[in-house]
Amino acid sequence: MKIAVIIAAGGTGKRMGRPKQFLPLAGRAVVEWTIEVFRKVKDVDQIILVVSGEDLERAKNLGVKVVEGGEERGDSVKNGLKAISPDCDLVIIQDGARPLITPDIIEKAIGEAQEHGAVVVGVPVKDTIKKVERGALIVERSLDRDELWHAQTPQIFRYDIITRAYAKRASATDDAKLVEDLGIKVKMVMGSYENIKITTPEDVIVAEAILRNRNVLPK
């Protein structure tokens, strides 16, 4: 089996002033931690890192194939897909800003993807989720949380499925949504609440606490 990994790190950090994937996390860029995890996964054949034009230079030292992203996240993933050898079986799409994913979850998701063709890693929601009217912020209703999951990454697809999904449209912040829209059933795979997305400097602090707790960093 051949597996290609697309690490989506094309954001330009409009909200934070600097791209979040390159924030320092215990001495290394967030995205370096992410890449490192996938290097440990069996059958991973190619890792493609998609970054914005301004990050191309620093990304070249990370030891993986680098591709320039596009305007939106979907454009970036599309560019990543073009760079993959078409003989691969599965494509893993991973947020560059999720460095706390672990090889065991990835391997479990790969197993499910071989069976189902399309999987997304996520966790059940813990809080009550409410649907709130935009603007006025009045609660419309409370949702039944037993059936609600947060989608995270990795999301893993058969090569033919994800290329077909992106051939049709490329405007999703969530790749599985494009596949669902093709009418293909997507399987949810239990991830971890620690698999957070680093979007603020506070998240870096949380991530360092998690790494310390895993004994990856000294306590």
Next chain:
Amino acid sequence: MKIAVIIAAGGTGKRMGRPKQFLPLAGRAVVEWTIEVFRKVKDVDQIILVVSGEDLERAKNLGVKVVEGGEERGDSVKNGLKAISPDCDLVIIQDGARPLITPDIIEKAIGEAQEHGAVVVGVPVKDTIKKVERGALIVERSLDRDELWHAQTPQIFRYDIITRAYAKRASATDDAKLVEDLGIKVKMVMGSYENIKITTPEDVIVAEAILRNRNVLPK
């Protein structure tokens, strides 16, 4: 204006083996941190701590009125409501296991509660939320995240509204839901992503990192 606070700490920690509200957080029980925050809030007239029978003894040293809880969270809040002087204007209901709430958010929510009668503090969801079939874990659909919020606490209500809601029913993990079910409009108030609920030992590590970052603990 008179405000009563009910701190719901009646859980018996079935999942964790010990009640999460009494986990040590930087040298003090989680619930002590929670109480401390409400002591700093203007117009707070009484603080009522609801705990399980087995926690009554240790709760008595915390300097607030202690009430024994019931079987479910709703029963505990109901017991707390009975202990409030009926001349109070607003009732704040707070999870004992959310020690990272801040006085500024509480005061903003109190202001909104004076205007609207019923408010819940929450934050917009960041990840994509998917509705997943129970058992098979197949994704049914992706929800439009622009209108979805996590409900947290505090939740604040006019005294007459919350007593009416609990007179009717008492089986909610979320107090605002009971009020919504009366047909009363509930206003969402922006909280903080740091206002996490401590449910696992890992959450304690995250909470300590947040306290260090706030300079409450030494770095």
